[in-house]
Amino acid sequence: MKLTRLLPFAAVALLGLAGCSKSDDAANTSKLEVRLMDAPGDFQRVVLDVQQIEVHLKDDGNPDGWKTLNFTPQAINVLDYVNGRSALLVSDDFAPGDLKEIRLILGPNSYVVGRDGQQYDLKTPSGQTSGVKLKLDKATLKQRETFQLLLDFDVAKSIVERGNWKPGNDKKERYLLKPVIRVVAQDLRGGISGTVAPAAAKPQILAIRSTILGPDTVSTSADASGAYQIGGLPAGTYRVEYFPSTTAPTGQPAYRTVVRTGVTVLNDQVTLLGNTSLN
Incomplete structure (x- = not known):
């Protein structure tokens, strides 16, 4: 993912005044x-x-x-x-x-x-x-x-x-x-999730939002079942792009790049995109 704004461990407690319970x-x-x-x-x-x-x-x-x-x-x-x-x-x-x-x-x-x-x-x-x-x-x-x-x-x-x-x-x-x-940061809790088919295409998924500083791009990949999720997104309108990382076996339909536009992300909500076919 593009990181423009970022392992079990504990932080030092910086607190307490003398005499406090x-x-x-x-x-x-x-x-x-x-x-x-x-x-x-x-x-x-x-x-x-x-x-x-x-x-x-x-x-x-x-x-x-x-x-x-x-x-x-x-x-x-x-x-x-x-x-x-x-x-x-x-x-x-x-x-x-x-x-x-x-x-x-x-x-x-x-x-x-x-x-x-x-x-x-x-x-x-x-x-x-x-x-x-x-x-x-x-x-x-x-x-x-x-x-x-x-x-x-x-x-x-x-x-x-x-x-x-x-x-x-x-x-x-x-x-x-x-x-x-x-x-x-904590207050950026929007996201998108969905599935791709076939999962064998192993696509990279990009969520792209236009800003005054240029495109802000966040990416992930689908897992073995074809599921994906991108979290920590600011509210806004996104273009979501799917790029297969493999080629289809001989005799099967070719995998294709898919672009979905106008995807709305709201604060504190995950936008469900359903299934996206890459054939």
Whole structure:
């Protein structure tokens, strides 16, 4: 998915005044959730070595505003989280207030497994040191409410093949990881879902919305049954495109690209698109 606005873990609780009871603390806190989901790419596995997650609580440029979340470093295959599935990274009580940024610190052990079955290291130019920083817009945690940040990782745009790499070269030098992540805030809860037939076409599904900054594109792929779902969409009118990733067997009707226009998405609702035939 295109990520222009984003693994079980817990956040540090930033709360409490001396002398307050536990019940008082609970009443004055909010809950923060951070989830990860993915748009597909042309790989068997895409594993991210996530070492640390931080949030920034102060104005831009203030180096003192970062808070480290209570996170266990681990490797995550992001391709496990498509078609509406997501990995819960953080879920814990947190102090009410504004969040300005979220930052992922990536370790040296990220890798992909290509369609050829070979494993290739992912070089991370900046994520291993300064981290992958993502701006947050209108991320305000309120008392007694849950706020969710959905990190929508775009595999196709995030993994870049070196132009001068050739078969036979060092496998560690083939790919660079330049994360493209869309951050979806809690109040963006529209979506679309449906099925495609035949499921064997294994299509990529794109939801495209026109904005003053240009097209905003979010994508996913259908699962083995032909079902798909895209969540975290702002309200608006979308064009939905279906691109088969395989060819039909000999003697069967060819798979075709299908475009549906005028698809309306409303806040807090999932628009049901029914079945779409790709024959």
